[in-house]
Amino acid sequence: MSWLPFTANRHGLPTPCVYALGIVLGLDVLCCHAAVSTRELANLSFDELANIRITSVSKKDERLGDAAASVFVITQDDIRRSGASSLPEALRLAPNLHVAQVSANGYAISARGFNNSAANKLLVLINGRSVYTPLFSGVFWDVQNVMLEDVERIEVISGPGGTLWGTNAVNGVINVISRAAQDTQGTLASAGAGTRGTDAVLRHGGPWGEDGSYRVYGKYADRRSTETAAGTAVDDTSHMAQIGFRMDWGSSGGVWTVQGNAYDGAEGQPAPGAIVTGARFTLGSIALSGANLLTRWERALDQGASVSVQAYYDGTRRTVPPTFSEALDIVDVQLQHALSPMGMHAPVWGVGYRYGMDRVDNSPFISFLPAQLEQKWANVFAQDEMTLRDDLRLTIGARIERNDYTGNEFLPSARLAWKVAPEHLLWGAASRTVRAPSRLDRDVFVPITPGSARFLLIGGPDVRSEIAHVFELGYRGQPSDRLSYSATLYHADYDDLRTQEVIRSPLTVFFSNRMEGSTNGLEMWGTYQATPAWRLRGGWTVQRESLTPRPDSNDQTTPLNVGKDPAHMWQLRSSLDLSGERELDVGIRHVAALSNPEVPAYTVLDIRYGWHPRPGLEAAVGAQNLGGTGHGEFTDVRTRSELAPSLFFKLLARF
Amino acid sequence: MTGAALTVQAAMNRPISASACWQALGWGVACALAVFLTIFPGVRGAQAEERATEISRQVKAAYLYKFTSFAEWPSGAFANATSPVVIGVMGDDTLADELEQVVAGRTVNGRPLTVRKLRRGEDSLDGVHMLFVGRVDKSRMAEVLATLKGRPILTVTDADDALTLGSMINFVVTGERLRFEVALATTEVSRIKISALMLAAAYRVVKEPS
Numbered sequence: 001m002s003w004l005p006f007t008a009n010r011h012g013l014p015t016p017c018v019y020a021l022g023i024v025l026g027l028d029v030l031c032c033h034a035a036v037s038t039r040e041l042a043n044l045s046f047d048e049l050a051n052i053r054i055t056s057v058s059k060k061d062e063r064l065g066d067a068a069a070s071v072f073v074i075t076q077d078d079i080r081r082s083g084a085s086s087l088p089e090a091l092r093l094a095p096n097l098h099v100a101q102v103s104a105n106g107y108a109i110s111a112r113g114f115n116n117s118a119a120n121k122l123l124v125l126i127n128g129r130s131v132y133t134p135l136f137s138g139v140f141w142d143v144q145n146v147m148l149e150d151v152e153r154i155e156v157i158s159g160p161g162g163t164l165w166g167t168n169a170v171n172g173v174i175n176v177i178s179r180a181a182q183d184t185q186g187t188l189a190s191a192g193a194g195t196r197g198t199d200a201v202l203r204h205g206g207p208w209g210e211d212g213s214y215r216v217y218g219k220y221a222d223r224r225s226t227e228t229a230a231g232t233a234v235d236d237t238s239h240m241a242q243i244g245f246r247m248d249w250g251s252s253g254g255v256w257t258v259q260g261n262a263y264d265g266a267e268g269q270p271a272p273g274a275i276v277t278g279a280r281f282t283l284g285s286i287a288l289s290g291a292n293l294l295t296r297w298e299r300a301l302d303q304g305a306s307v308s309v310q311a312y313y314d315g316t317r318r319t320v321p322p323t324f325s326e327a328l329d330i331v332d333v334q335l336q337h338a339l340s341p342m343g344m345h346a347p348v349w350g351v352g353y354r355y356g357m358d359r360v361d362n363s364p365f366i367s368f369l370p371a372q373l374e375q376k377w378a379n380v381f382a383q384d385e386m387t388l389r390d391d392l393r394l395t396i397g398a399r400i401e402r403n404d405y406t407g408n409e410f411l412p413s414a415r416l417a418w419k420v421a422p423e424h425l426l427w428g429a430a431s432r433t434v435r436a437p438s439r440l441d442r443d444v445f446v447p448i449t450p451g452s453a454r455f456l457l458i459g460g461p462d463v464r465s466e467i468a469h470v471f472e473l474g475y476r477g478q479p480s481d482r483l484s485y486s487a488t489l490y491h492a493d494y495d496d497l498r499t500q501e502v503i504r505s506p507l508t509v510f511f512s513n514r515m516e517g518s519t520n521g522l523e524m525w526g527t528y529q530a531t532p533a534w535r536l537r538g539g540w541t542v543q544r545e546s547l548t549p550r551p552d553s554n555d556q557t558t559p560l561n562v563g564k565d566p567a568h569m570w571q572l573r574s575s576l577d578l579s580g581e582r583e584l585d586v587g588i589r590h591v592a593a594l595s596n597p598e599v600p601a602y603t604v605l606d607i608r609y610g611w612h613p614r615p616g617l618e619a620a621v622g623a624q625n626l627g628g629t630g631h632g633e634f635t636d637v638r639t640r641s642e643l644a645p646s647l648f649f650k651l652l653a654r655f
Numbered sequence: 656m657t658g659a660a661l662t663v664q665a666a667m668n669r670p671i672s673a674s675a676c677w678q679a680l681g682w683g684v685a686c687a688l689a690v691f692l693t694i695f696p697g698v699r700g701a702q703a704e705e706r707a708t709e710i711s712r713q714v715k716a717a718y719l720y721k722f723t724s725f726a727e728w729p730s731g732a733f734a735n736a737t738s739p740v741v742i743g744v745m746g747d748d749t750l751a752d753e754l755e756q757v758v759a760g761r762t763v764n765g766r767p768l769t770v771r772k773l774r775r776g777e778d779s780l781d782g783v784h785m786l787f788v789g790r791v792d793k794s795r796m797a798e799v800l801a802t803l804k805g806r807p808i809l810t811v812t813d814a815d816d817a818l819t820l821g822s823m824i825n826f827v828v829t830g831e832r833l834r835f836e837v838a839l840a841t842t843e844v845s846r847i848k849i850s851a852l853m854l855a856a857a858y859r860v861v862k863e864p865s
Contacts, residue, residue, distance in 0.1 A: 051712065
């Protein structure tokens with residue numbers, strides 16, 4: 001096994017950073033002002049129509065269809081019909097993501113390659129809150145509990161988003177956007193049970209004050225333990241309880257949102273452990289808790305201008321015996337201002353500041369030094385969208401982001417969108433993005449024997465940022481009412497990728513940046529409404545990735561990480577509405593083989609059948625991972641969970 | 656022990672099937688280009704920037720069009736299997752124009768759609784299947800809705816409390832978004848069936864008669 005301070009286990013990995021100004025307007029800033037014809041609108045589903053903002057002008061009125069980026073949107077309806085019971089499972093709907101399950105709660109999720117624990121290039125935002133941990137630039141997917149029934153949509157952007165979202169949005173951005181409180185009125189209760197575990201949610205929403213609404217919710221989930229292919233029990237049972245609220249109020253004078261969540265739970269720690277140092281130790285159960293509070297104020301100004309301010313606190317606690325425990329507190333403030341269009345120009349600018357206090361309790365097996373670290377990030381960005389012609393938009397922007405490790409990072413991008421016909425968009429983009437070092441890159445120390453003062457791994461005092469130059473060419477079209485599709489070709493050059501260099505005498509490992517790499521790929525997906533009651537969706541991605549150590553590197557393991565990404569993936573989903581308010585969904589997905597560690601290619605089938613026993617009551621039964629006795633998705637066959645076919649039943653009541 | 660952890664696994668150095676990958680990529684691009692080239696009848700310019708009210712009107716027109724495909728009229732409502740769905744628009748000619756563009760060339764369940772602009776009290780509502788009542792005062796709206804009670808005409812309004820006046824579908828703005836509410840009891844009296852999918856998308860469904 002290559003030296004991995006953190007295995008992919010239970011950390012999704014990807015990652016990063018920090019400033020998420022763009023989220024305030026969702027994807028809006030990515031796109032444009034191009035007008036939307038009514039004919040196009042008529043092709044949208046009810047859910048999509050209900051998502052169009054109608055009371056303010058310019059930036060907020062846009063559709064994702066006009067964004068010059070590779071965007072896949074997972075709607076509430078898609079989530080419900082997929083039978084997904086967790087956020088990572090819902091993300092499987094995005095053809096541009098590689099979602100690999102390691103154990104009951106452990107996932108590795110990435111876009112455009114680098115799905116390994118050494119490279120973390122995906123940014124995840126939940127309602128504007130970045131869920132990245134600066135400890136290792138990754139996402140702890142096991143604590144990203146979202147009440148899926150209240151999700152409005154999930155925007156999955158593959159490709160760089162550094163200018164709008166900051167360092168570490170290197171290969172993609174995931175925006176989870178929940179419904180406003182006024183859209184979740186009344187009481188909802190849901191319970192699900194299956195071979196993998198049980199879930200229960202309860203939510204209540206009502207009016208608040210003169211022009212406001214609120215909702216409160218609680219959810220509970222537990223997962224049963226899984227087994228490896230050899231039948232060995234995997235220690236991955238878990239239980240997690242979460243409560244939260246959201247309030248929205250205000251009108252033209254400004255719209256306020258306040259939301260908060262708190263969770264507490266525990267889970268087993270599957271072998272080989274969350275941290276692998278080579279030393280032997282007994283793995284203990286992991287304790288998890290956290291709380292966050294976010295407030296946002298948005299106001300539409302005259303002549304198409306708008307301003308928004310967002311601030312949040314996010315605290316997480318994680319105890320992983322016997323290797324480490326961490327308490328992380330983050331405060332993040334950001335401001336964004338869209339100026340009113342001036343002639344052909346529609347500028348947006350913003351500033352952000354983020355403060356983090358990370359306290360690690362070190363162990364004889366691994367240390368983060370200093371154990372307690374204050375970190376500060378600051379950023380400023382500006383972007384101008386120029387309407388060159390009615391059908392041609394050029395968006396140029398740049399962000400400067402400052403971090404404590406590497407100082408200022410420059411993240412520019414240029415996007416050109418050409419509406420070759422009202423329902424056909426051809427776009428191209430060139431971007432420079434950066435993954436800034438995390439504590440794992442710089443501050444980690446592993447003693448030569450547990451408790452020793454001599455270190456085998458001494459971090460990487462000189463680790464720099466990883467840099468990517470990305471070029472994309474995309475096309476999105478809707479040739480008829482019933483057919484829409486998107487295709488994106490990309491090429492990315494990576495430089496200064498992180499490596500693990502070895503000094504022979506005395507034997508020491510340290511992190512450096514001595515690898516180059518490139519990826520070339522194609523992402524395609526489409527939707528075909530065969531009949532009013534039958535919708536088909538398909539997606540296909542193919543990628544070639546290469547990693548080349550520079551001559552001054554003696555790292556022979558990291559370049560093999562290309563074997564953690566599938567060369568291609570595809571999926572097909574059929575959504576059929578039957579008479580009598582019944583619905584049948586079938587999804588099939590295929591992921592090509594991985595070579596490091598070896599994971600055979602697999603094709604699995606998910607089925608869900610839903611019906612309404614009476615008004616206000618929804619029932620669904622389903623089966624997942626059909627097609628064989630089971631399959632593994634990631635990491636070593638000796639420790640990874642074998643995902644066997646599973647059944648579930650769900651009941652949901654609204655009153 | 657640590658030594659074991661540091662063992663380098665050169666054996667994993669198996670190249671991915673590059674040629675197969677590129678071949679697939681090539682086909683993908685070829686397909687994309689083929690599709691791209693065949694669907695452009697010609698290049699037309701995109702439209703100018705829209706204003707808020709414009710967007711609101713466009714979304715309403717889109718909804719109105721969609722309602723027709725999710726509603727089921729009683730058997731006698733149409734002369735024959737191909738006779739058109741007639742949408743009457745009262746008090747909002749701009750919306751009617753917008754809607755005309757939407758429905759041009761489209762069909763619903765094999766029926767073409769036509770839009771008819773209606774003057775207050777002047778035009779007959781005979782043959783109309785769906786009626787949108789726009790900017791009219793409340794008493795006038797109540798009067799129109801009262802005369803339609805029990806008739807198989809799907810009524811759509813855009814006013815507060817319109818459901819209590821006898822409207823079947825009413826637009827509501829919530830969270831800066833345009834949604835709609837449905838009075839199920841009223842549609843049942845007129846023997847119009849609303850699809851469960853549409854009800855699921857509704858902001859609110861009122862089941863009891865008002």
